Amino acid sequence: MNTSTIAAIATAPGQGGVAIVRLSGPEAERILYEVFQPAKKGATPPSHMLTYGHVYDGDSTVDECMAVLMRAPRSYTREDVAEIQLHGGGYIAQRVLELCLRHGAELAAPGEFTRRAFLNGRIDLSQAEAVMNLIAAQGDQSHRAAMRQLKGGASSFIRKAADELYAIQAGVAACIDYPEEIDESEAAADMLPRTEALAAQIDSACDERAARILQSGLRVALCGQPNVGKSSLLNALLGEERAIVTPIPGTTRDMVQGDLILGGSVIHLTDTAGLHATDDPVEQLGVARARRAMEDADLVLAVFDQSRPLDADDRALLAELQGRNVLIVLNKADLSPVLSSADVTALLDAPILTVSAADEATLAPLKAFLAEQAAVSDNLALTQPRHVEAARRAARHLRQAAETARALSVDMASIDLQAAQLALAEITGDEVEERLLDRVFGMFCVGK
Ligand SMILES: Nc1nc2c(ncn2[C@@H]2O[C@H](COP(=O)(O)OP(=O)(O)O)[C@@H](O)[C@H]2O)c(=O)[nH]1
Ligand SMILES: [Mg+2]
Known part of the structure; x- marks a missing residue:
């Protein structure tokens, strides 16, 4: 769990109708009401209620605005999230952000809100990347692909493949653990076609050209x-x-x-x-x-x-x-x-x-x-270069596993099967290194 409360300007720089300063973390509520005073005095407004009021810096009024508190877990990050909707323009938003920092918030890194949504289990890694793709989408086609991914299209395909792979791995483990009951050729007859079919199925969900065109x-x-x-x-x-x-x-x-x-x-x-x-x-x-x-x-x-x-x-x-x-x-x-x-x-x-x-x-x-x-097919399961690369790697490990089982023995194939499982898990982020997260979220904008 994160103990810090982060803050950032969530809207694009420049002048616009509205600028939003966003907070997330355990101190979001306290910091919100340090800088923002609802016009209606009395009890603090309920969660998820947009409230009219003002931002003050000591005695001076910084802006007339709307603010909302979204209590955990019903928020983008699953933490307490606050958003202050200010008049658009760099100066006001910057000044309100500085007020939040003065009251204890930390400046958010690029993509840190979405990273928290991922770390807190609200979305998986492929869905987090879909958020970025939605923001970057320039046309209907890449928008549709990002939306499918956000709804879990890539995740559900990968989870199904991972389940089938777990079943194959379980068969291999049984053969290793109970050599008297399950003989090698029996295990191979089950494992080989399933492994090869899974490799083929994963390959057919990959299209590097399509992924690149969408990107x-x-x-x-x-x-x-x-x-x-x-x-x-x-x-x-x-x-x-x-x-x-x-x-x-x-x-x-x-x-x-x-x-x-x-x-x-x-x-x-x-x-x-x-x-x-x-x-x-x-x-x-x-x-x-x-x-x-x-x-x-x-x-x-x-x-x-x-x-x-x-x-x-x-x-x-x-x-x-x-x-x-x-x-x-x-x-x-x-x-x-x-x-x-x-x-x-x-x-x-x-x-x-x-x-x-x-x-x-x-x-x-x-x-x-x-x-x-x-034009790219709407049925493609994997539409992102990082996912296609990892899936191809998984398919290679699977084919290697089948080869090893054929040439040596079924139990020797378990290393390759495990490598395939790890490659699939990289896509959904079930198995991730900090470095991969830094790479994925480093491409986001600040405030998302
Ligand atoms: N008649 C006619 N002239 C054209 C056409 N397209 C280009 N031009 C002319 O051909 C010349 C070279 O065009 P340009 O686009 O600079 O050719 P580039 O060197 O291949 O980039 C210019 O004088 C253009 O006006 C066309 O469809 N019909
Ligand atoms: Mg020319």
């Missing part, structure tokens, strides 16, 4: 020769003049990036300098960055000017894109065509769309394609 959006790189209209396309998709567009080849030297939301998913677009031989040292750096962006991308938009024939650089680009996830975009559809779809798809087997960056209407199929690429 940071679909990464799309615009590649192609100078002057084909990459920057124009970026601007047209973003609906703003983000990148500089000129008829002069080599205008874009550095990478220009922008996010847009399509079908509820975040699309992270990177415009590049394009790949071509150049003597200009600045352009060379731009080309190197373009290549890196292309390698990091989930999807490459290979842009061509359909009013020009393919040249050697175009062919080199198409060769380089072999084996990647590519959409070929033939731009400048408003000009008379020289290049046909077949000319390009003969060199690279990839989907193809014809557009004009200058004509909004032609971009609809491109937007639909991007939205489809970024």
